[in-house]
Amino acid sequence: xxxxxxxxxxxxxxxxxxxxxxxxxxxxxxxxxxxxxxxxxxxxxxxxxxxxxxxxxxxxxxxxxxxxxxxxxxxxxxxxxxxxxxxxxxxxxxxxxxxxxxxxxxxxxxxxxxxxxxxxxxxxxxxxxxxxxxxxxxxxxxxxxxxxxxxxxxxxxxxxxxxxxxxxxxxxxxxxxxxxxxxxxxxxxxxxxxxxxxxxxxxxxxxxxxxxxxxxxxxxxxxxxxxxxxxxxxxxxxxxxxxxxxxxxxxxxxxxxxxxxxxxxxxxxxxxxxxxxxxxxxxxxxxxxxxxxxxxxxxxxxxxxxx
Numbered sequence: 492x493x494x495x496x497x498x499x500x501x502x503x504x505x506x507x508x509x510x511x512x513x514x515x516x517x518x519x520x521x522x523x524x525x526x527x528x529x530x531x532x533x534x535x536x537x538x539x540x541x542x543x544x545x546x547x548x549x550x551x552x553x554x555x556x557x558x559x560x561x562x563x564x565x566x567x568x569x570x571x572x573x574x575x576x577x578x579x580x581x582x583x584x585x586x587x588x589x590x591x592x593x594x595x596x597x598x599x600x601x602x603x604x605x606x607x608x609x610x611x612x613x614x615x616x617x618x619x620x621x622x623x624x625x626x627x628x629x630x631x632x633x634x635x636x637x638x639x640x641x642x643x644x645x646x647x648x649x650x651x652x653x654x655x656x657x658x659x660x661x662x663x664x665x666x667x668x669x670x671x672x673x674x675x676x677x678x679x680x681x682x683x684x685x686x687x688x689x690x691x692x693x694x695x696x697x698x699x700x701x702x703x704x705x706x707x708x709x710x711x712x713x714x715x716x717x718x719x720x721x722x723x724x725x726x727x728x729x730x731x732x733x734x735x736x737x738x739x740x741x742x743x744x745x746x747x748x749x750x751x752x753x754x755x756x757x758x759x760x761x762x763x764x765x766x767x768x769x770x771x772x773x774x775x776x777x778x779x780x781x782x783x784x785x786x787x788x789x790x791x792x793x794x795x796x797x798x
């Protein structure tokens with residue numbers, strides 16, 4: 492049996508440069524893996540199946556009712572889609588028993604489903620004794636979702652194109668974050684559609700090159716001044732709770748608070764773990780998923796690490 496951690500991601504910056512003829516958007520982003528991760532178990536089987544191994548978090552409404560979006564465990568799950576794509580690329584019909592434990596919230600902008608797909612590609616490539624390289628797995632992953640190539644590679648990257656043109660950046664610094672999903676999840680398609688109808692003059696864009704340089708030197712103050720997500724204002728219009736969450740995190744000491752992806756998770760950047768833990772304690776009476784995590788220099792990893 493193989494066990495893999497499928498790490499989530501955050502955006503340090505997110506910019507949209509235009510829209511292609513095929514409808515996809517031209518992106519320019521700085522993304523990094525974080526410690527928060529789903530867990531995927533794989534073992535040999537005659538059939539390809541996916542099972543729910545439980546949920547490691549609980550989000551609540553103000554009435555104390557669970558509000559996490561349900562995750563499908565059928566052919567619509569990106570784990571299964573990734574497995575099917577790998578089968579097709581290899582020209583095989585091998586099976587596997589796959590079990591998935593969710594820790595990453597849904598509709599969050601943290602790439603949870605795509606991280607699971609990336610872990611499936613990496614894990615099944617080993618389980619089925621396939622010869623695909625990381626670059627080849629990234630290309631297969633792109634057929635599953637635009638975020639999958641980055642989540643196969645992991646670490647800290649600048650992502651361009653539709654997200655598939657990746658430049659790995661080193662050294663990848665470790666920063667401490669408070670994550671908060673203060674409202675229901677958001678539809679990526681809905682947010683991008685709203686963005687397309689937003690006048691350009693209303694959009695504040697990131698200083699991506701300055702943010703990249705700040706990350707590589709570990710200059711958190713310069714990073715905080717350069718970060719921006721052009722989808723944030725669009726998402727805030729759909730979920731006003733996001734704006735309150737951003738301001739709350741900054742009031743609790745975050746160097747900068749920003750939304751990741753198309754939302755609905757926002758995060759605060761802190762100098763140290765102790766400061767992040769103290770800020771998290773300040774959110775005890777708030778609703779929604781909340782957690783402290785840190786950035787990581789790698790994405791998917793085997794547990795225990797294989798020699």
